[in-house]
Amino acid sequence: MTATETLRRGQTDGAALAGKVAIVTGGASGLGRAMALALAEAGARVVVADLDARGGRDVADLVGGAFRACDVSDLEANRALVDFAQEQYGGVDIALLNAGVTTGCGVGDDFDPARYRRAMGANLDGVVYGTHAVLPALRSRGGGAIVATSSLAGLAAVALDPLYAANKHAVVGLARSLGPALAPDNVRFNAVCPGFAESRIIDPLRDMLSEQGLPVIPAQVVADTVLRIVTGDGAGECWFVQAGREPEPFRFRTVPGPGKPAAV
Numbered sequence: 001m002t003a004t005e006t007l008r009r010g011q012t013d014g015a016a017l018a019g020k021v022a023i024v025t026g027g028a029s030g031l032g033r034a035m036a037l038a039l040a041e042a043g044a045r046v047v048v049a050d051l052d053a054r055g056g057r058d059v060a061d062l063v064g065g066a067f068r069a070c071d072v073s074d075l076e077a078n079r080a081l082v083d084f085a086q087e088q089y090g091g092v093d094i095a096l097l098n099a100g101v102t103t104g105c106g107v108g109d110d111f112d113p114a115r116y117r118r119a120m121g122a123n124l125d126g127v128v129y130g131t132h133a134v135l136p137a138l139r140s141r142g143g144g145a146i147v148a149t150s151s152l153a154g155l156a157a158v159a160l161d162p163l164y165a166a167n168k169h170a171v172v173g174l175a176r177s178l179g180p181a182l183a184p185d186n187v188r189f190n191a192v193c194p195g196f197a198e199s200r201i202i203d204p205l206r207d208m209l210s211e212q213g214l215p216v217i218p219a220q221v222v223a224d225t226v227l228r229i230v231t232g233d234g235a236g237e238c239w240f241v242q243a244g245r246e247p248e249p250f251r252f253r254t255v256p257g258p259g260k261p262a263a264v
């Protein structure tokens with residue numbers, strides 16, 4: 001059975017997301033492509049968003065969806081993306097805010113303000129702007145799901161790319177904070193935190209990963225995890241995806257409360 005036939009069968013077999021409309025940013029390749037495929041197989045109609053028009057249209061054609069060019073670091077572009085999805089399919093139920101890039105610089109002599117702003121714009125602003133833009137559409141449908149792509153770099157220190165770690169930690173903090181804040185509106189906000197997964201981001205690291213014997217996580221594993229998050233009932237969770245382990249929500253330690261005043 002071809003990939004297209006599999007998608008069509010998923011759309012007609014009473015799949016979990018039948019009738020739902022989803023947006024996937026960074027959907028032209030890697031994790032975003034796999035997410036778009038997984039959503040379509042589960043029955044959703046998918047709007048693929050990316051700056052890579054050729055790749056994005058190819059994925060949209062594959063899933064029987066629609067493509068919209070979008071720079072997620074621009075607030076108005078995010079609003080236009082949501083408007084486009086509503087015009088195409090009548091609403092939005094799911095937003096996978098996945099677009100992201102590596103930083104490519106540090107904070108020392110190699111600091112590059114343009115690279116820094118590009119990474120923060122895609123990795124953090126894209127999540128904030130995307131959430132702001134899609135919330136009215138989700139609320140109008142009685143709720144929905146937002147999943148932001150963070151990283152294991154959002155859960156641990158990463159000396160190799162501290163600025164990337166910074167914006168991914170910010171996405172984790174946003175998910176943990178917005179989860180309970182948006183739950184009363186029946187909008188579930190969660191994050192997925194993959195390790196080294198198959199995507200363009202790891203291209204500069206492939207030789208190093210091979211030399212160190214570090215496995216690359218298939219994009220489909222990350223996409224399947226996102227599908228579990230979307231179809232679940234959690235909010236404010238940050239699911240780790242690590243090679244050789246079953247994905248699950250990361251268990252954060254509780255912050256210590258205030259201590260007792262010192263005795264006089």
